Structure formats: C-alpha cells, structure tokens
Amino acid sequence: MYSTEEKKERALLVGVHFPYEERWVKIDSLEELQSLTKTAGVIVVEKILQNLQRPVPGTFIGKGKLHELNGIASSLSLDTIIFDEDLTPSQVSNIEGTTGTKVLDRAELILDIFAQHAKTKVAQIEVELTQLLFRLPRLSGKGIALSRLGGGIGTRGPGETKLETDRRRIRAKIRTLKKELKNIEKARKVQSKRRKGRKRIAIVGYTNAGKTSVMNALTHANLKTDDQLFSTLDATTRAFVTEDGERYLITDTVGFIRRLPHSLISSFHSTLEEAVIADLRLHVVDVSHPYVELQIRAGDEVLETLDVKEKPSIYVFNKIDLAQDEVGYLNRRFPNSIFTSAKTGRGIKELIEMIKEFYIKMNLKATATLV
C-alpha cells in the first residue's frame, strides 16, 4: 500500500486501435484505463492511442513504435507502461527488454486494484488465487518473465517473496487456497440454507454505477461508497423491511468492467454466488456515464458468464439527478427498468414497489404450478 509520503509510480498508458474497431470505444476504454490506474495509486503521465493493422506477434506493437516508447519512457522518467490490451507473457517480456520499463496489461492492473481493495478473508484468498493462476503461465518457458514476479504496481500481491519463483511451490499454494475457499464455501452453504425461503435480491452492475449507494438507500445502511472503481469487493448482505412488514435480504457485491479477466470471475465464485442464487437481480447502471449501452452490455456479458442472464432482473438506471436526456430512450428500450437517484432518493420507493410486485407474481406462479 502507498503512504502519502511514498513516491508514487508514474505511468504511460498505451491503447491500440485496430481498423475493425470503433475508435470512440477505444478512446473510452483508454479513459477507463486512466481511472483504473489512478485507483491503483499511480500517476498517469501520458496516454497514447496507437493505430495498428494487426498485433505484431513478438511485441504486440511494431519495433518503430517500441523505440518511440523507449524515448518517451526515459524522457518522462516513467516507472511503468500500461497497455489497454491483453499481452502474452513473451510480449510483456520483449517490450520490457526493449523499453527497459516495467510493463503491465489491463488484466494485471485490475488484479492489482483487487489486491489493494480486498478486505475480507474470502476476497483476499480469491484475489491471491487469481493472481497466482494469472502468473503461473508467465513462469513457463525459458526463464521468461521470471524477473517479473513481484511485478504489478509496487510489489504487492503474491510476488512479494522469492518463494514464487518456484513453480512447484506456487502450485502447492494454489491447491491450499482452493481448499481454503472450498471450506469457506461449505460454511456459506450452511448459512445459505438458513436463508432459504427468504426473499433474496442481489445488486449487480458496472463498477462505480452506484450499487452500494442504492443498497444504502434501500436498507438505510451506511456502507462505504466512493467515486472510484472497485470500492466494493466483498459481498455484504443486509435485511430491509417494507412498511407492510415484508422482509427482504439484499446483497451488494463486486462490480463488473469491460474485459474483466475470466479467471477473476471464476475465482470470485464465493463472492458472486449470491448474484446467482438470488430470486431477483437489480442491475444498476450509471445513466450519467457517456456510454450507457456499453455498460449495460458489459454487465449483461458477466451475467451470461454466470449463467443468470435469463433469470429475473430489473435494470436500475441510477444517477438520474445527473442525466435526464436518456430517460425516454432507455425506457422504451428496457421496459423492465426504473430510474433512481440514490443521492436524492428519487425512484427508491418505486423500486421497492417493483420488488414487491415481482414477489407477488413469483408467488402466484409458484401457486399455479402447485395446482
């Protein structure tokens, strides 16, 4: 972790635009990489978007461009170059060799933020497991990237000790972590059984969309919210009781992002479990975000990965106090939706009504099936 006195790392961000891609999507993705980098406690010195016909196998970007990066890295005294693309282990090591600067890709940066923000035991194990799984292939081959262990931002994460240079020991550690997770999951299952028959709702959606804020508005809790990516990494469940005495359990959980590393989704099984088994998912979307549809799609993709896309959910279009323009369009396009402001409280009562209606319909269906 960084203390304020500690010297912050300085990074250059590199995005890549291929001819078949929409340029604005890549510009927005690079903007998002900037937010991610800041969240990781690193200063963004410069960002560039590079046009490229196709990836160059060994180095991802061309030799000429690499030498240019080399020049920029030394003139701006950079510590790190962060690519907005997934790089292979050998690409990372080749680019590092040419530029003499540490190289990270988007996935590794996200993992690093997760490592910083994980608070509970289960989230910490999930993050460490993902980092080890992520780095294990980077140890294969002829000494490739061995020196990179302990990479990441600063020297957090599993790369802190020499121990990780031993692949066998990493594998053993992976086994131990998996076992620990299994035990935790067993305990959770018992807890989950106790919740059976209760009305269970999960909050899902893009990072920074306002999930925790909506949770706070519904339950009058005081969970930590922040204008940064991935504030919440741990699943938190709270109860709320409506005026008619109905009791609901609602779970806030880790946010999604475009191109979330798949290994992360599977390692975060315990944390995301409630999103899978809940009766209803509230898919929170930030309507003030310039590219709302991209957010919705990214959220939907993760829900598909979790195999719950077809299960009941409501789109909660949040931060309506900041953007009104899209309301008509979104309403037509997503009929099963509600507009809220967790900040002013607007729409929260209506959201509770929608939840109630959902359960009434669900119970009617269940009764009909029994008959």
Ligand SMILES: Nc1nc2c(ncn2[C@@H]2O[C@H](COP(=O)(O)OP(=O)(O)OP(=O)(O)O)[C@@H](O)[C@H]2O)c(=O)[nH]1
């Ligand atoms: N103006 C406005 N700001 C909001 C609203 N809801 C949330 N915010 C702000 O948006 C930021 C993100 O809110 P969070 O509730 O932490 O978002 P989250 O989806 O839980 O984010 P992560 O846990 O990081 O994925 C905070 O600065 C909130 O104060 C809203 O309705 N209106």
Ligand SMILES: [Mg+2]
């Ligand atoms: Mg949150």
